[in-house]
Amino acid sequence: MLTKRIIPCLDIRDGRTVKGINFEGIRDAGDPVELAARYAAQGADELVFLDITATIEKRKTFHELVNRIAHHIDIPFTVGGGISSVEDVSRLLQNGADKVSINSAAFRRPALIEELAASFGSQCVVLAIDTRQEEDGEWYVYLNGGRIRTEMTCFDWAKQAVAAGAGEILLTSMNHDGTKQGFAQDITRILSDHLPVPVIASGGGGKPEHFAEVFREVHADAALAASIFHFGEISIPELKSYLRKEGINIR
Amino acid sequence: MLPNNSFTLFSTPPKMSVVIIQYNAGNIQSVLYALERLGQSAVVTDDPATIRQADKVIFPGVGEASSAMNYLRERGLDQVIIGLQQPVLGICLGMQLLCSYSEENDTTCLGIFDEKVLRMQPGQVPPPPDQLQWKIPQMGWNNIYGLRSALMQDVAENSYCYFVHGYYAACGDHTIATTNYIQPYSAALHRNNFYGCQFHPEKSAAVGKQILKNFLQL
Numbered sequence: 001m002l003t004k005r006i007i008p009c010l011d012i013r014d015g016r017t018v019k020g021i022n023f024e025g026i027r028d029a030g031d032p033v034e035l036a037a038r039y040a041a042q043g044a045d046e047l048v049f050l051d052i053t054a055t056i057e058k059r060k061t062f063h064e065l066v067n068r069i070a071h072h073i074d075i076p077f078t079v080g081g082g083i084s085s086v087e088d089v090s091r092l093l094q095n096g097a098d099k100v101s102i103n104s105a106a107f108r109r110p111a112l113i114e115e116l117a118a119s120f121g122s123q124c125v126v127l128a129i130d131t132r133q134e135e136d137g138e139w140y141v142y143l144n145g146g147r148i149r150t151e152m153t154c155f156d157w158a159k160q161a162v163a164a165g166a167g168e169i170l171l172t173s174m175n176h177d178g179t180k181q182g183f184a185q186d187i188t189r190i191l192s193d194h195l196p197v198p199v200i201a202s203g204g205g206g207k208p209e210h211f212a213e214v215f216r217e218v219h220a221d222a223a224l225a226a227s228i229f230h231f232g233e234i235s236i237p238e239l240k241s242y243l244r245k246e247g248i249n250i251r
Numbered sequence: 252m253l254p255n256n257s258f259t260l261f262s263t264p265p266k267m268s269v270v271i272i273q274y275n276a277g278n279i280q281s282v283l284y285a286l287e288r289l290g291q292s293a294v295v296t297d298d299p300a301t302i303r304q305a306d307k308v309i310f311p312g313v314g315e316a317s318s319a320m321n322y323l324r325e326r327g328l329d330q331v332i333i334g335l336q337q338p339v340l341g342i343c344l345g346m347q348l349l350c351s352y353s354e355e356n357d358t359t360c361l362g363i364f365d366e367k368v369l370r371m372q373p374g375q376v377p378p379p380p381d382q383l384q385w386k387i388p389q390m391g392w393n394n395i396y397g398l399r400s401a402l403m404q405d406v407a408e409n410s411y412c413y414f415v416h417g418y419y420a421a422c423g424d425h426t427i428a429t430t431n432y433i434q435p436y437s438a439a440l441h442r443n444n445f446y447g448c449q450f451h452p453e454k455s456a457a458v459g460k461q462i463l464k465n466f467l468q469l
Contacts, residue, residue, distance in 0.1 A: 001379065002432055003392045003411065040456065045392055071284050076413055076454045096280040098454065121313060123388060123415045124278075168390065193383040198390050216381050221391070248381070251392045251411040 003249045004215045005045035005222035006236060007200060008229045010035060012081070013052050015061050017230065030230070033068050039229065040075045042236040045251055047073065048101065048170070048224060051081030052145070063095050070096020078126050078170075086115050093120060101126040101170055104143040107150070107157065110164055117165025126200075127166035129154055131187060132174040139173075139187045146174050155190055162195050169195065170224065172202040180206025180228065182213065189218035200224050208234060208242040215248050267467065269293040270305035272332070275322040276314030276344055285453035289464055299331045307467060308335055312344030316368070316418070317356035319348060333361055338469040339445050340402075346440060346447030347418060355418050363445045366423040366437060371416075376433050385433055388417035393430045395438040395450070400427040402439065402446050404465050410458040412438065412450035420449065 010017045010032050017032045036047050049069065051062040059082065066079055079092050080101030089100050106112045106127060116125045130142045131154040139154035158169055169191055173184035183201045192199040198221035201214045205225040214220045228234045243250045269286060271279050273295050286293045293309070294301060302308060310332065312319060323329045332339070332349075341349045348360050353368035360368070373385040392411040412430075419436040422429060428439035430449070440447040446466065452459035 001393065002389055002414075004381075005391050070280060071287065074285065074288065074454065074456050074460060076451075093278055094280065096284060098278070098281065121315075123313065123390065167388075196384070196386055198386050219382050221382075221386065249379070 001249045003045070003251045004220070004243070005200075006043075006211070006239060006250075007046045007048055007222050007224040008039045008044050008236070009048040009050065009202070009224050009226040010230075011050050011052050011226065012062060012065065014058060015065055018052070032065060033072055035230070036069055036073050036077070039236060040073050043240055043251065044075065044236055045222070046075060047077040049077060049079045050101070051079070053081070063091060066092055066097050067095040080126070080128060084109075084112065086119050089116055089120060089124075093124065099124040099126050099168070101128045103128040103130070104148075106161065106166075107141065107143055107152070110160065113161055113164040113166050117167070122165045122167035122197075125166050126168045126170050127158070127161045128170040128172065129158060130172050130174055133184070133187070142174060154187055155194070158191050158195060162197055166197065168198045168200065170200045170202060173204060176204030177202070178227075179204050182206065182210040183218075183220070183223065185213070185218050188214060188220050192219040192221065198222060206233075208239050211239060212243055212246045212248060215243070216246070267291065267306045268304070269307045269309065269467070270302050271295045271309045271311060272302060272328065272345075273297045274312075274319065274326075274328065276312040276319040278313055279311050281451070281453045282309060282311050282342065285459070285463055286467075289460065289467065291467055297326060297328060299327065302328075302331055303335070306337055307469070308332075308337060308339045309466075310339060310341040310345035310349070312342065312348065313415075314344055315355060316344065316347060316353040316360065317358040319344060320358050320360060323348070329361060333363065336444060338466065340466050341445070341447035342453070343416060343449060343451060346449055347416075347420060349440070349445055349447050350420050353418060364420070364423070364425045364440045364442055364447065366420045366425060366440060368418050368420050370418055371433055373433055388415060389432045390415050392455075393432060393438075393450075395428040395430050397429040398427065400439075400441045400446075401469060402441060402462060402465050403428060404461075406458060406461055406465075412448075412452070412455040412458055414438075414450045416449060420447075 084105035201220035430438035
């Protein structure tokens with residue numbers, strides 16, 4: 001049986017792991033390769049590395065880091081942050097990344113998704129969506145790390161992106177991110193039940209029960225979290241053994 | 252102090268040459284790095300002479316079957332691969348191309364394995380209870396069972412490996428590992444000097460490492 005995936009996410013700035021709280025406020029969480037190797041050894045199913053470095057000059061540091069990760073890590077990993085062209089992706093894949101995650105650039109120029117799917121295959125194109133539920137009950141797409149609101153609804157954008165060739169959706173609920181009160185239920189379920197590609201739920205995972213819920217109740221294919229792993233609030237082996245006891249398919 | 256370094260010389264195993272076939276389908280970097288972690292270097296090439304002379308040949312692949320087969324035929328690499336006598340390991344699309352035929356764009360493949368490659372289709376099979384639908388391609392970790400052959404030595408039944416694919420090789424005489432997504436199918440194949448894995452051993456943590464190590468020791 002295909003298992004549900006647990007994915008630690010490492011935000012990288014200038015070659016170090018950081019984690020924002022509610023899209024703001026940065027805390028340092030250590031050397032990415034060391035941390036990634038530890039997670040892989042503990043049974044993480046995949047890893048995500050997001051480059052939040054602001055300047056283009058510093059991007060080179062990230063490419064070198066990707067190559068170092070690829071040398072050391074024996075599980076699949078996705079990289080993202082500032083990707084806007086086939087050339088960007090080509091360089092990251094050549095440095096050993098398995099998949100790339102695209103966000104704002106794909107929204108601004110949806111043809112990017114088609115270009116990447118045609119050049120490298122849908123299996124390596126992960127569409128990241130930052131979304132917020134507003135007072136009208138609708139989930140809207142946000143860009144630039146949650147700073148710019150759009151009029152597009154999350155489901156419409158996800159559907160359009162999958163039609164263009166996105167192979168996976170990384171769905172972050174801004175309402176839940178950093179709260180540790182559980183993942184977004186409704187939007188995760190809508191995407192997972194209606195799109196033919198895997199959905200990675202992100203934002204809000206604080207307790208093992210939240211992971212069980214997002215897998216069992218709302219059908220997420222994978223769940224992503226950062227600070228709870230970085231700061232040792234939940235260990236991956238404990239989380240996996242809890243989920244196994246709950247009857248969820250886990251490696 | 253030792254009089255000379257002859258002990259070190261005798262204890263060093265003979266250098267083995269490994270070739271990774273370069274063609275238009277694949278992210279070969281991961282395979283290269285996985286071999287490095289086992290202390291084994293490899294040459295990435297499409298040169299027939301270098302491929303023929305290697306002790307071990309790895310035939311990786313991520314992509315689409317018909318364009319990959321066309322590329323191989325145009326360069327005569329199809330005949331080179333069929334004629335290889337040393338251990339050959341096809342990975343993912345590489346394994347599928349070693350089969351007789353692929354439904355992916357109706358492609359005649361290399362015909363080492365009789366097994367046919369079919370498109371994943373849910374048909375009437377209900378999805379698992381925690382899913383409303385089958386997602387295709389399969390992406391993630393799945394268990395392999397019914398293990399046999401030297402390639403699977405010291406690999407425990409129901410070990411997990413990492414799969415990403417939308418087509419599968421049916422089970423047949425050459426199946427040496429089975430997995431199940433929608434229905435059971437070949438996770439690995441073996442015939443004579445040819446081996447194939449549908450999953451990515453280079454991305455399958457300790458289990459994948461063992462399988463690559465087994466291949467290098469064949």
